[in-house]
Amino acid sequence: MIISTKTKLIGLLGYPLGHSLSPLMHSAAFESLGLDKIYIPIEVSPENLETVVKGMAKMNFEGFNVTIPHKIEIMKYLDEVDEYAKCIGAVNTVAVNEGSLKGYNTDGMGFLKSFEESTGTKIDGKNVFILGSGGASRAISMTLAMNNANKIYICNRTYEKAVSLTEDITKQSGANCLAVKHEYEEMKEAITDCHVLINTTSVGMSPYIDSSPLDRELLCPSLTVCDAVYNPRKTKLLKEAEEIGCKTVEGLKMLVYQGALAFEIWTGIKPPAELMFKAINQ
Numbered sequence: 001m002i003i004s005t006k007t008k009l010i011g012l013l014g015y016p017l018g019h020s021l022s023p024l025m026h027s028a029a030f031e032s033l034g035l036d037k038i039y040i041p042i043e044v045s046p047e048n049l050e051t052v053v054k055g056m057a058k059m060n061f062e063g064f065n066v067t068i069p070h071k072i073e074i075m076k077y078l079d080e081v082d083e084y085a086k087c088i089g090a091v092n093t094v095a096v097n098e099g100s101l102k103g104y105n106t107d108g109m110g111f112l113k114s115f116e117e118s119t120g121t122k123i124d125g126k127n128v129f130i131l132g133s134g135g136a137s138r139a140i141s142m143t144l145a146m147n148n149a150n151k152i153y154i155c156n157r158t159y160e161k162a163v164s165l166t167e168d169i170t171k172q173s174g175a176n177c178l179a180v181k182h183e184y185e186e187m188k189e190a191i192t193d194c195h196v197l198i199n200t201t202s203v204g205m206s207p208y209i210d211s212s213p214l215d216r217e218l219l220c221p222s223l224t225v226c227d228a229v230y231n232p233r234k235t236k237l238l239k240e241a242e243e244i245g246c247k248t249v250e251g252l253k254m255l256v257y258q259g260a261l262a263f264e265i266w267t268g269i270k271p272p273a274e275l276m277f278k279a280i281n282q
Contacts, residue, residue: 001031001038008037010266011056011064013074017043018206021231021252021280022065025259028279029272037062037267046073053077056096063095063266065259068202071107071135078103087172088142090135093262104265107136108143110258111198111228118249119224124148129180129191131213132200133161136228140200141165145175153190155180184215191218198226204235212236221245230255252280 012022026039042064044052049070054077056064066074071090075081078094080102085091091103116122128149130141133156141152152175156162162179169177180190191197203213209232219225225241230251238248256276263271 003038004036005060006036007060008035008062009060010037010039010062012039012041012067013044013049013052013064013070014041014067015043015045015069017041017067020067021255022259025256025276025279026263029263029276032272032275033269035267035269044070046070049073050077053101057099057101061096063093063262065262066092066094068134068136072138075103077101088139089168090138092135092139092258093265095265104262105139106258106261106265107139107254110256110261111140111226111254112143112147113257114253115196115224115226115249118253119247122147123196125150126195127151127153127193128196128198129153129155129187129194130198130200131155133158133165134200137200138165138168140198140228141169141177142172145169145173145177149175151175151193152177153180153194154178155182155187155190157182184218187214188218191223192220194223196224196226198228199235199237200228202229204232204237205229206231210236212240216240216244219244219246223247224249227251228254252277256280 023039030037071092074091078101082104085103085105088105092107093104095102123144154162154166159181166177166179199213201213203211224247226249227235227238228251229235233252241248260271260273
């Protein structure tokens with residue numbers, strides 16, 4: 001590919017970014033459709049986020065993704081936020097139009113599609129236990145609440161953050177949402193009441209592949225266990241869940257489906273999702 005002044009830039013903002021597979025799938029999609037665009041990972045620390053975002057608005061960027069730890073903080077520096085993303089309270093996709101920045105969130109719907117495709121079931125009526133209360137958790141939990149999950153438990157090491165998120169979800173959706181302290185007995189009681197368990201933390205992500213966000217003894221075979229971490233593809237949590245008979249959902253599908261939705265926001269073109277899967281599988 002020849003890069004010129006006409007080449008449009010798409011970025012990925014996060015810190016750190018060594019684990020990201022997004023450049024692979026988006027670059028493959030751009031090439032397959034003959035689009036003069038490139039996808040650039042940009043590692044930016046929290047203290048430099050505002051400066052970098054303002055600079056991107058003045059450059060040849062058409063948009064960018066946002067990942068850990070910037071999904072909530074980024075909203076301060078945008079000109080407009082989509083109503084759905086505003087309801088969630090986090091942004092993972094930004095479109096740039098003549099210097100104006102508009103934020104969206106594709107994480108929640110990306111997860112929901114990956115869950116339904118992998119399990120052959122709907123989230124409707126299910127009780128869900130979610131680990132974490134950051135940007136990914138906000139998107140997933142709010143989306144599940146809007147899609148008729150029966151009960152949602154939020155568990156975070158900092159209990160106050162879990163309480164704050166449950167209050168936001170209940171206020172926005174009216175869903176039955178409860179905060180859980182990061183203590184064995186309280187977690188066990190909540191998990192026993194659930195059909196689905198989702199890890200939205202970064203625990204287990206490469207290079208810390210021997211870590212799990214959950215004590216193995218808290219898992220039971222009736223659970224469907226999902227992990228938003230996609231590198232490694234099979235996290236320690238998913239391996240342990242499979243060993244005791246749980247159904248599992250990998251984070252890789254969520255990555256591709258949220259990326260496909262972002263691709264469509266930037267280009268207005270239906271994305272080649274199967275090709276994007278193939279690119280990262282290879």
